[in-house]
Every structure is written in structure tokens, then in C-alpha cells.
Amino acid sequence: MAVEKGLSGPRLRQVYQLLLGAYGHQKWWPAESRFEVMVGAVLTQNTAWPNVERAIARLQAADWLRPEPIAAAASAALAELIRPAGYFKVKARRLQSFCRFLLEQGGEGALAARPTAELRAQLLRVHGVGPETADDMLLYAFERPVFVIDAYTRRIFARLGLITSDEGYEGLRADFEAALGPDAPLYNEYHALIVRHAKEACRKRPGCGGCRLQGLCPQGQAENALASDVG
DNA sequence: TACCAGGAGAAAA
DNA sequence: TTTTCTCATGGT
Numbered sequence: 001m002a003v004e005k006g007l008s009g010p011r012l013r014q015v016y017q018l019l020l021g022a023y024g025h026q027k028w029w030p031a032e033s034r035f036e037v038m039v040g041a042v043l044t045q046n047t048a049w050p051n052v053e054r055a056i057a058r059l060q061a062a063d064w065l066r067p068e069p070i071a072a073a074a075s076a077a078l079a080e081l082i083r084p085a086g087y088f089k090v091k092a093r094r095l096q097s098f099c100r101f102l103l104e105q106g107g108e109g110a111l112a113a114r115p116t117a118e119l120r121a122q123l124l125r126v127h128g129v130g131p132e133t134a135d136d137m138l139l140y141a142f143e144r145p146v147f148v149i150d151a152y153t154r155r156i157f158a159r160l161g162l163i164t165s166d167e168g169y170e171g172l173r174a175d176f177e178a179a180l181g182p183d184a185p186l187y188n189e190y191h192a193l194i195v196r197h198a199k200e201a202c203r204k205r206p207g208c209g210g211c212r213l214q215g216l217c218p219q220g221q222a223e224n225a226l227a228s229d230v231g
Numbered sequence: 232t233a234c235c236a237g238g239a240g241a242a243a244a
Numbered sequence: 245t246t247t248t249c250t251c252a253t254g255g256t
Contacts, residue, residue, distance in 0.1 A: 045238040051254060052237090086236090086253040094239080130239045150237045195237065 007162045009179045015160070016186070019193035023200070026192035029140035031056075034108050036065060041136035042094050042128060043085040054084035067107075071099040094128025101126045108141075116144045131169045139191070145182035148191045149173050152198040 030049075031037045036056065043052040058081045059065045070078060079092035101122075105111055111119055116138060123134040131149075138146040149172045158165040163172060180186060 041237095044236095046236065046251090047238090048236045048254075054254095084253065087238090087251050088253080090239085090251050128239065132238065136237085148237085152237065191237095198237085 007157075007175050007179055009181070011162065012176065012179050012190075015157075015162075016190050016193070019197055020189070023193055023196050025189060026196055028188055028192035029136075031140075033065075034141045035067065037141040038098065038102075038137050039065065039070075039095065041133045041140070042098060043082060043091055044136075045087070045091070045094075045133060047086050051085050055082040058082065058084065067099040067102045070095055071103055091128075097127040098129060112142055116142075116146065119144075120146070131173075135173070139184060139187055143184050143188075145177065145184040145187060147173050147176040147180070147187045149176070150191070150195075152194050153191070156194060156198065 029037045029040065030053075031040055039059070040052055040056060043055050056065065059070075062069075062081055064070055064073070064078070064081060073096070075089075075092050075096065078095065079088040082088050082091055082095070085091060102108065102111070105122070111122075114122070119142065120134055120138055123129050123137060124131065129137075135146045135148045138144040139148055149169055154163070154165060154167075154172075157163045163175075167175075180190075
């Protein structure tokens with residue numbers, strides 16, 4: 001199955017169907033509550049997910065997986081709990097900023113009642129919440145039709161020749177959303193499949209010979225297969 | 232031992 | 245305004 005060139009709805013849906021056919025539904029985000037999704041979004045910044053899971057488990061064990069104790073904690077104590085996620089001093093400050101914002105705003109319910117654009121702008125004003133983290137929260141915690149552009153998305157779609165690797169975050173997000181139309185469940189599944197595929201391909205290194213979707217492989221070794229699929 | 236992983240903010244140019 | 249630097253653990 002060849003993937004057509006250019007970022008358009010039919011082409012994006014073609015890639016989506018390839019991924020869905022290979023991996024099935026991913027049922028994301030891997031969390032038990034909206035708050036856990038938001039905490040995970042901060043902790044996963046530039047960090048592998050298994051390390052985030054350890055940090056979340058430590059928060060849970062301490063009964064700190066709530067905004068109140070995190071907001072009120074000594075930064076050093078919080079940092080020690082989330083140490084496995086890396087960048088623990090930085091992320092402790094970021095988590096506290098976010099939890100204080102959440103409490104000041106009246107909690108998750110109050111945020112959930114706000115229009116997407118307004119909520120996104122507010123999230124972006126919180127220390128430690130950048131575009132990708134805000135969009136993770138909007139899509140996975142608040143089920144808003146916001147497409148998350150992460151390193152995996154860039155790598156895979158650049159490899160396919162559908163985007164260039166240096167496109168800005170906001171422009172790229174707008175392009176994906178315009179091509180697919182507003183559809184939160186689709187964005188949810190699509191991003192989850194992209195991450196799944198990137199991890200799947202990574203496990204196949206070196207060579208990716210066993211990758212089930214060579215034409216979408218994010219690894220450089222599969223460029224020949226990619227070219228034949230896209231061409 | 233060296234490199235990379237689901238960023239973001241601050242400082243420097 | 246844009247680019248570079250810093251943060252840090254754990255797995256491969």
C-alpha cells in the first residue's frame with residue numbers, strides 16, 4: 001500500500017489506516033484519572049514513559065497524586081518523589097506551578113467548562129506548560145480536538161516526505177487539524193498509534209527488518225522501504 | 232562508555 | 245527575534 005505525498009486529509013487518513021491495521025486501538029492515555037493525565041504530561045517532557053510511570057507510582061504511594069499536596073509541598077520533597085522521571089528539580093517546580101494554577105482556577109471541572117482556545121491560552125501561561133504539554137492535556141484530559149505534535153510525529157511524517165522537519169509547532173498542528181477536521185477521538189487514536197509505531201520500530205533496531213510497517217518506519221535504516229512505499 | 236528519550240524556560244547572540 | 249544551553253535519570 002503506497003502512501004501519497006503531501007499533507008492532506010485523505011493522505012493522513014491513509015497513514016492512519018495503515019497504523020490502525022497494524023497495531024489496533026491503543027486506548028490512550030495510560031492513566032486512571034484526568035489529573036493523572038495532566039501530571040503525566042508534565043513528567044514525560046523529554047523523558048521515556050516507563051520513567052514517568054515510576055514517578056507517578058511514587059506519588060500515588062505517598063497519596064500525593066492530587067493537586068493539593070503537590071501545590072503545598074516543599075519543592076525538594078516533591079522532587080525526591082518524582083526523581084525517576086529525570087529533571088526532577090525542574091519538574092517539581094513545573095508541577096507545583098500547574099497544581100497551584102489548577103486550584104486557583106477552581107479545579108478540573110472549572111477548566112473543563114472553558115472553550116478550547118481560552119483553556120489552551122491559559123495553560124500556555126503556566127510555567128512549565130509549553131505547546132506540546134498543553135495539547136496533551138487538552139486532547140487526553142479534556143477530550144478536545146487538538147492534534148499533538150511530538151518528536152515522533154515530526155520524525156515519521158518528515159520521513160514520509162509529508163512535512164519538512166523544521167516546520168513550527170503551531171503551523172504543523174494547524175495543518176494536521178485542517179486536513180483531518182475536528183475529531184478528538186481520531187486525534188487521540190492517531191497520536192497513540194504514532195507513539196506505538198515509533199516504539200515498535202525502535203525495538204527492531206538495528207535495521208528494522210521486522211518492522212510491520214516498513215513504509216512508515218521512523219528509523220533511517222528503512223529509507224529504502226519508505227521510498228518504495230511512498231513512491 | 233556514550234547516547235538517547237513523548238520539552239520548556241532562561242540566557243546569550 | 246532566534247539560537248543555544250541547561251536540566252537528569254534510566255535503558256540500551
